[in-house]
Amino acid sequence: MAESATKRLKISPVTIGTHNGHFHADEALAVYMLRLLPTYNDSKLIRTRDPALLDTCHTVVDVGGEYDAAKERYDHHQRTFNTTFPNRPTKLSSAGLVYMHFGKAIIAQKLGVAEDAEEVSVIWEKIYTSFIEALDAHDNGISAYDPKAISAAGLEKRFSDGGFSLGAMVSRLNPNWNDPTPSDPVQAQAAEDEKFLVASARMGEEFSRDLDYYTKSWLPAREIVHKAYQKRLEHDPQGRILVFDGQSVPWKDHLYTLEEKEGGEAKILYVLYPEKPVPDAKWRIQCVPVTKDSFESRKPLPEAWRGFRDDELSGITGVDGGVFVHAAGFIGGNKTFEGAKTMAVKALDI
Template identity: 75%
Template sequence: MAEQAAKRVKTDSGVVIGTHNGHFHADEALAVYMLRKYIPTYSTAKLVRTRDPKLLDECDIVVDVGGEYDASKNRFDHHQRTFTTTFPNRETKLSSAGLVYMHFGKQIIAQRLAQPEESDQVGLVWRKIYESFIEALDAHDNGISAYDAAALEAAGLKKKFSDGGFTLGAMVGRLNPNWNDVRPTDPVEAQAFEDTRFELASQRIGEEFDRDLDYFTSAWLPAREVVAEAFNARKEYDPEGRIIVFKSQSAPWKDHLYTLEELEGEGSTKPLYVLYPENPAPDAKWRIQCVPVSKDSFTSRKPLPEAWRGFRDEELDGISGIPGGVFVHASGFIGGNKTFEGAIAMAKKALQI
């Protein structure tokens, strides 16, 4: 019945994007959004959701259906048995979101940065957004877990609690109609009902993509220069370069720090503490934060001394022997002092303990 409804959609009134009807997923919802929002050719495109090969043949671009991947023909399906394409230097098999992003992502980012697609900065953001956002959708749609299930079982690792299952894929999936929702009996109305839910899902996942695009182009990328400057000056505070100082204002530093470390190569001493003012004001208090073993880890390379943890103000001063103490977190991953001089003294003393 739904296919009959799809056949009654006119496809000769302009540019048309095709995808499948029925239960929708995050990958095609985002693929459609990226094309419409950021690629001028498809900004006013009509969307046809169908599995009818004849209707799909009439579409200008087809995503997540059709059994064909051929960028020269604007066909971006990933369900065929022979499909093994991945994003450059990644191992996760692509979904329709990854395919569209791989082919159109640089154009999207170049427009935002007003730079050529071949520029280093466009390439840097293109790779970063894939790794931080798109790849999770590719994995979800292809049934790829973030962890090896057999290795987890062998290690006896189990979740301590439910995290609610709120992934990007789940966020879109819950916008599908429920099994017992009342639906129109007319095929055309039933397809329109389903399409309305898809449009809502496409907009919702698209908003999250927009936020990532905004962040990585307007905040994350400019931070790279700030972090590189502090990284290169780190031996000013410790001969071995274990302390990094952001002199005027902090910036998102973890991603860039690990990248800079990789570029420097093995054998160099890794930073252990990062110091920064709480705000740009001249009298701002200072923070000392421990570098984690990895970006998303709660384990520090070298936590602040155990004897300092959980103490504040004058009590912390007495224990540490450093005036101006504000606090040290109970886990030892961060602390604070009223002045830069106090914060740097805490970092240097912590190195020795």
């Protein structure tokens, strides 16, 4: 019978096992995420497919043919494997498995709060959908779009994007087929492992940057957006204008989430905010996109205003203090809040 993970931990340093050979973004990130936690800070790494060696490891990711969190086994290549992140459709890779089980601990450690804190769950879900899920899909060969629907619509790519995804980036860090390889197997494995550690650090850099953003910027913005949303009826009886009094914050994710929870047909059309957090700052009017990543606005600023600036714009709009309206109509500006708000109110009815 195999030793328990607890017994192995007591008798040897914590060791993470993963496969050798061609490496991928999912296990590169899985190893990095584990090493963020105290248990794995000083862990050893064994890259092998030898079952006997893997059995000596405290934790194994992306190899071994077994998913059993109680035994710290996180492989997803089994024929019967179909585990997904809660409320998401994408089959997990080793990155998703490790994140699902250890992500809350990583986030709680970053925030200095308990794992069951509400903000931990909010960020845990957000980082999965904005970062980890794409890696899971890439490793499992799942397209972002339905290939049959694309084919039926007759859509073709206009140009090559060069495969500039995180998965492709990690793939390029693997040894080339004609790179010199040490004749000694131990040295050859060590050279390959060095390249893997470069890939793991590179993936970790992206993950840590995401974690920093969502804990230090995105999360604090959430409360500010919520407060502005609660005051939306003060600026328009139908609640179509959102105003940030102090300065702009990352608002799109939070706004769409609030609208979804609220339900109904009413949607924010314009967001107003000062260019800088100073008393005499100019103000911007930004149109809300149809979706977070869309270039199409729910209601662009009037076509007759677009491309004009300063006094000429003020004459066209009938609002003093005009600064500009972008030629595409998705953003404009005024010297004062009152002017920006008046422009937004007029635009609602045009």
